[in-house]
Amino acid sequence: MSAPAAEGVFRSNLSARHRRGRVWRAVFLGSTAVALIALAALGGNILRDSVGLVAVQDAIDPGRLADRPLERLAPAELMAILQDHLSPAVFQRLDSEQPFAERSRRALHKLVIERVVEPQILASWPLDESLLERGRIEAEAARDYPRARLEFRAWVNTNFLSRPMSSDPMRAGIRTALLGSLWLIGITLVFAFPVGVASAVYLEEYASRSRLNRAIQTNIDNLAGVPSIIYGMLGLALFVRALGPLTSGAFLGLTDTNGRTILSGGLTMGLLVLPLIIINAQEAIRAVPSSLREAAYGLGATRWQTVWSHVLPQALPGILTGTILAMSRAIGETAPLIVVGASTFNPSDPTGPFSRFSALPIQIYNWASRPQAEFHNLAAAAIIVLLAALLGLNAAAILLRDRYSRGLRGT
Amino acid sequence: MTETLTTNLPRLATLASARTTAAAQAAEGLALQEGRLSAHNLQVYYGDFLAIRSVDLDIALRRITAIIGPSGCGKSTLLRAFNRMNDFIPTARVEGEIRFRGQNIYNPAVDPTALRRRIGMVFQKPNPFPKSIYENIAWGAHINGFRGNPDELVETCLRKAALWDEVKDKLDQSGLSLSGGQQQRLCLARALAVGPEVILMDEPCSALDPIATLKIEDLMRELAANYTIVIVTHNMQQAARVSDFTAMMMMDDQRAGSVIEFDETRTIFTRPRDRRTEDYVTGRFG
Numbered sequence: 001m002s003a004p005a006a007e008g009v010f011r012s013n014l015s016a017r018h019r020r021g022r023v024w025r026a027v028f029l030g031s032t033a034v035a036l037i038a039l040a041a042l043g044g045n046i047l048r049d050s051v052g053l054v055a056v057q058d059a060i061d062p063g064r065l066a067d068r069p070l071e072r073l074a075p076a077e078l079m080a081i082l083q084d085h086l087s088p089a090v091f092q093r094l095d096s097e098q099p100f101a102e103r104s105r106r107a108l109h110k111l112v113i114e115r116v117v118e119p120q121i122l123a124s125w126p127l128d129e130s131l132l133e134r135g136r137i138e139a140e141a142a143r144d145y146p147r148a149r150l151e152f153r154a155w156v157n158t159n160f161l162s163r164p165m166s167s168d169p170m171r172a173g174i175r176t177a178l179l180g181s182l183w184l185i186g187i188t189l190v191f192a193f194p195v196g197v198a199s200a201v202y203l204e205e206y207a208s209r210s211r212l213n214r215a216i217q218t219n220i221d222n223l224a225g226v227p228s229i230i231y232g233m234l235g236l237a238l239f240v241r242a243l244g245p246l247t248s249g250a251f252l253g254l255t256d257t258n259g260r261t262i263l264s265g266g267l268t269m270g271l272l273v274l275p276l277i278i279i280n281a282q283e284a285i286r287a288v289p290s291s292l293r294e295a296a297y298g299l300g301a302t303r304w305q306t307v308w309s310h311v312l313p314q315a316l317p318g319i320l321t322g323t324i325l326a327m328s329r330a331i332g333e334t335a336p337l338i339v340v341g342a343s344t345f346n347p348s349d350p351t352g353p354f355s356r357f358s359a360l361p362i363q364i365y366n367w368a369s370r371p372q373a374e375f376h377n378l379a380a381a382a383i384i385v386l387l388a389a390l391l392g393l394n395a396a397a398i399l400l401r402d403r404y405s406r407g408l409r410g411t
Numbered sequence: 412m413t414e415t416l417t418t419n420l421p422r423l424a425t426l427a428s429a430r431t432t433a434a435a436q437a438a439e440g441l442a443l444q445e446g447r448l449s450a451h452n453l454q455v456y457y458g459d460f461l462a463i464r465s466v467d468l469d470i471a472l473r474r475i476t477a478i479i480g481p482s483g484c485g486k487s488t489l490l491r492a493f494n495r496m497n498d499f500i501p502t503a504r505v506e507g508e509i510r511f512r513g514q515n516i517y518n519p520a521v522d523p524t525a526l527r528r529r530i531g532m533v534f535q536k537p538n539p540f541p542k543s544i545y546e547n548i549a550w551g552a553h554i555n556g557f558r559g560n561p562d563e564l565v566e567t568c569l570r571k572a573a574l575w576d577e578v579k580d581k582l583d584q585s586g587l588s589l590s591g592g593q594q595q596r597l598c599l600a601r602a603l604a605v606g607p608e609v610i611l612m613d614e615p616c617s618a619l620d621p622i623a624t625l626k627i628e629d630l631m632r633e634l635a636a637n638y639t640i641v642i643v644t645h646n647m648q649q650a651a652r653v654s655d656f657t658a659m660m661m662m663d664d665q666r667a668g669s670v671i672e673f674d675e676t677r678t679i680f681t682r683p684r685d686r687r688t689e690d691y692v693t694g695r696f697g
Contacts, residue, residue, distance in 0.1 A: 209501055291538040294496065295598070299551035299605050300528030309550065310540060 046387075049380030050155045053130040055141045056170075057148035059118035060085070070109060070117075078108040085116040114171070121170050121374050122148050155381035164347045165358065169374035174382050176349055177363035180262065180342070181331055181389070183350050184359055187266025188273060188330045193323055195270075196277030197312075200319075203278070204285040205307050224275035232339030235268025240340055249354030260341030263353040268340050269333060273326035280322020284315040317401040324397035328390050334361040360386045447472050448493060448530070448609055448639065453507040455488050455497065462488050464667040465507070468658060470609070475631060475640045477650035477676065480660035481691070485668025486643040489660070490611050493641065494530040495523040511609075528555050531602035535614040537594035539586030539601070544569075544578050547586045547597055551605045564604055572600035573630055592623025599630065610634070612642040616649065628653045647692055651680050659688045 062070050065081050073081075079100050083091055094100070100108070113119070122145045125137050130152070141150050163173025203220075207213040239247050244259035247267070288311050296306040312319075337359055344366040346358040360382060367379035448470040455463040463485045470476050478486045488497065495516060497503040508515040516526055540547050548568050549561045557564065565582065569575040574596045578589070586597050595615060602610055612631075616624040631640055631653050644650050650657055657679040659672040672685045683689045 289538075291534060291536060292540065293499075294532075294534060295538045295540065295601075297496065297499065298494070298527055298532035298534075299554070299601065300524050300526075301551070301554050302524050305554045309554075314541065 046380050046383050048126045048128055049377050050127075050384055051130075052127045052153065052377070053125045053134075053137055053150050054121050054153045054374075055123040055145045055148040056119045056151050057122050057145060059120070060116055062117050065112070065116065070112060073109075075103075075105045075108055078105070078112050081112055081116060082108070090115075119170060120168075121153075124153070124374050124377055155377045156384050160378075160381055161385070164349065165345060165363070166347065167345075169372070169378055172378055174360065174363055174385060176346055177358045177360045177382070178385065178389075179349050180346075180357040181359045181361075181386075183262045183353070183355075183357065184266050184269060184337075185327050185331050187263060187353060188269040189323070189327060191267055191270035192274050192277050192326065196274050196323075196326075197281050197319060199274075199278045200281030200285055201307060201312070204282050205303065205311065220275050220278055224279055227335075228272055228333050229335040229339065231268055231272040232336030234271065235264060235336055235340045239264035239267050247354075252354075254354055260356060261354045262350055262357040265337055265340050265342060265357060265359070266353070268336050269330045272333065272336060273330050276326040276329065277323055280325065281315070281319045284318025284322065285311060287318060288314045317405045320404070321397055321401055324393055328393055331390060331393070332361055332386065334365055337362055338365075360389070447511070448641070449510045450489070450492070451508040451510065453489070453492060453505070453509060455485070455492055456502075456504040456506070457500065458502040461665065461667040463492070464663065464669040466670050468670060468673060470639060470641055471656055472639055473635060473637065474655040475635050475642060475653055476656040476658065477654035478641065478643045478658045478660060479645075479647060479650050479691070480668070481662070482645070483666070483668075484660045484662045486660055487613055488668070490613055490641060490643050493609070493611055494527050494532055496527075496532065498523055528605045529607055530609040530611060531605060531607035532611045532613070533595070533598050533602055533615045536618050537591055537598055539589070539594050539597050541585060541587055543583045544586050544589070544597060545582040548601050548604045551601055555605050557605075568600040568604045569597075571603050571634070572596045573626065574600055590623070592619050592626060595619060595623070595627060596630065599627070603634075607638065609639040609641065612640065614643055614645060617645060624649070647680075647694075651676060659683070659685070659691065661687055661691075 065085075066073055066077065070078070082094075082100070086094070094111070103111075123141070129137065138150060141148060159171075160173050161178070162175055163171060164176045165174075166172040199220075203213070203217060207216075240259035243264075245251055247259045247261055247264040248254065249261070249263075292310050292314060293306055296310050301309070342362045343356050343358045344362055346356060349355075350357045364379050364382045364386065367375040367382065370376075450466050450468040453463060453466040453468075454461060466489060468489075478489060480486050491497045492505060493509060493511075493516075497505065505517055509517060511526070511530065514521060516523075540550065542550070545565055548565045552561065552564055566575060566579075569578060574593060577593060578584075578597075581588075586594065589597060595618075599610075599615075616627050619627065628649065631642070634640065635655075642650075642654065654676045657674065657676040658670045659679060660668050661671045662668050672679060672683060672688045674684075679688060680692050683692060689695075
């Protein structure tokens with residue numbers, strides 16, 4: 001009736017409401033903190049293993065090879081050292097690969113270090129111990145490895161990136177695995193992007209709302225959640241075995257391979273990410289306002305003209321984002337590659353789609369499962385490279401998308 | 412004023428009907444080569460729901476016909492039936508005929524793509540393509556196999572839409588960089604570029620301010636010399652200002668819309684025959 005009477009029906013609970021709000025705010029903040037701590041722990045753990053002190057011991061002390069430091073020796077002197085310390089057979093083979101006379105001084109110096117001085121890593125310590133407990137490590141090293149010297153070593157370095165696989169942690173690199181991964185996502189992209197986008201266009205723009213199409217849609221959504229190992233089994237049965245003559249390159253006359261090639265791996269990955277690409281592309285196409293389609297149809301455009309000139313360009317940033325996310329998944333997948341037959345030890349670079357291959361996650365898995373601590377350092381270094389590749393990929397996608405959508409908005 | 416109108420009622424009615432007949436006869440002669448638009452016993456369903464019940468409507472050639480009525484009475488559905496835009500709604504179904512150029516446009520032999528070039532459309536919300544002003548106009552012509560000079564076409568259409576002077580120095584800028592009223596005139600120019608005979612307008616000014624609205628209305632009056640225009644509007648003053656004929660639509664108990672009165676705009680607004688029309692146009696309803 002009157003205002004004071006109406007006032008009575010409201011309980012004065014303002015402070016309780018605000019208190020409840022503050023509690024929830026604290027809960028949300030706490031959740032974010034948990035995520036950040038987990039991320040920091042991951043980063044710290046990787047960093048801890050990828051930089052640190054190592055005890056290095058040379059097979060032959062460089063001081064005994066010459067009276068001056070090796071860096072200052074002339075090519076002829078370096079060649080003489082090589083001739084003295086290598087077996088004649090090895091010397092002959094190296095010479096026939098590339099005559100010593102044609103090699104640069106730097107190359108010869110490198111060869112002397114690798115083949116004659118042969119530094120070996122005897123032990124390694126994680127970063128935190130290296131920084132905080134230097135004295136203890138020095139004592140330990142002096143006691144256990146009296147001939148070794150302590151060095152500070154960053155396991156990610158140019159040698160690591162440019163060298164092939166090796167069983168010696170000092171020389172092991174990830175070039176082979178990195179190239180293998182690049183080949184893999186290249187094949188995955190070439191296969192899955194056009195097929196995925198085309199399917200998405202069909203499902204969104206052409207397919208009617210029939211029972212069959214709804215069933216197809218549901219299945220695609222479910223396929224996106226199928227464990228990757230199952231795609232590996234599919235790839236093994238389909239690409240490696242059934243289509244072996246094609247994926248091994250036998251139909252082109254190649255005889256030195258079987259179906260366990262990069263092509264099989266890439267196609268398997270393609271199947272794995274296909275549902276992701278389709279769903280993301282559908283999402284992007286659905287987000288194109290229908291007013292744009294109506295505008296085109298109203299001018300007498302066919303469905304295809306409308307899709308090609310307006311829907312796809314407008315949806316492209318979203319499609320690209322989804323594709324990059326799918327590629328990030330592909331570059332990190334391990335299980336299907338193991339099933340399809342990626343090599344865990346492969347010192348030769350992939351030369352084409354029919355090569356045997358290794359990949360970054362396989363390499364990491366391999367190193368991490370070895371008992372020696374030095375391989376764990378290598379695994380950490382490889383993880384850093386993998387994460388850098390992922391971040392680079394995502395950054396490229398964001399840049400591409402922003403530039404493109406700015407073009408669409410016309411500013 | 413009201414008194415004069417009432418006393419002169421019979422005479423005006425005769426005049427109006429005479430003019431309607433004359434216009435209809437003139438239109439009849441052109442109907443074969445130019446194509447007149449008419450609905451015959453048209454019903455539109457969305458699934459089982461009857462949205463429009465038995466509409467008969469003769470759209471006068473090179474005149475402006477307004478469709479008015481309360482929300483949800485099927486005005487837009489009727490308008491979209493004229494160029495088969497309802498085809499894109501999966502559940503929509505049409506019975507009856509819409510005749511254009513001597514043919515039922517719902518005849519399976521008619522390609523709706525070709526039809527929509529001749530019966531263009533301007534939508535409620537300005538929807539230029541997110542492309543340059545130039546491309547906005549040239550694209551429709553291009554996809555329809557236009558073989559003339561696109562530069563000339565762009566200029567002609569922008570002039571017809573009274574937009575040329577405002578945009579001639581920035582044809583390469585995005586259509587979305589224009590103001591709302593300019594965007595709507597761009598959409599009109601875009602529709603003109605494919606050489607339509609009929610232009611359907613679905614509440615073209617509802618998202619515009621009064622000044623932009625006036626510009627569009629002036630434009631419509633000019634275009635009516637060469638084009639047949641059908642406009643759906645909520646704004647009764649607009650219908651009264653611009654249109655030559657007005658169709659009044661209303662829902663029945665089953666929520667199915669139908670045309671309850673169709674006449675010259677003057678008649679609809681001064682001496683409506685139907686009580687409901689009178690209530691609506693005088694603001695006592697809806």
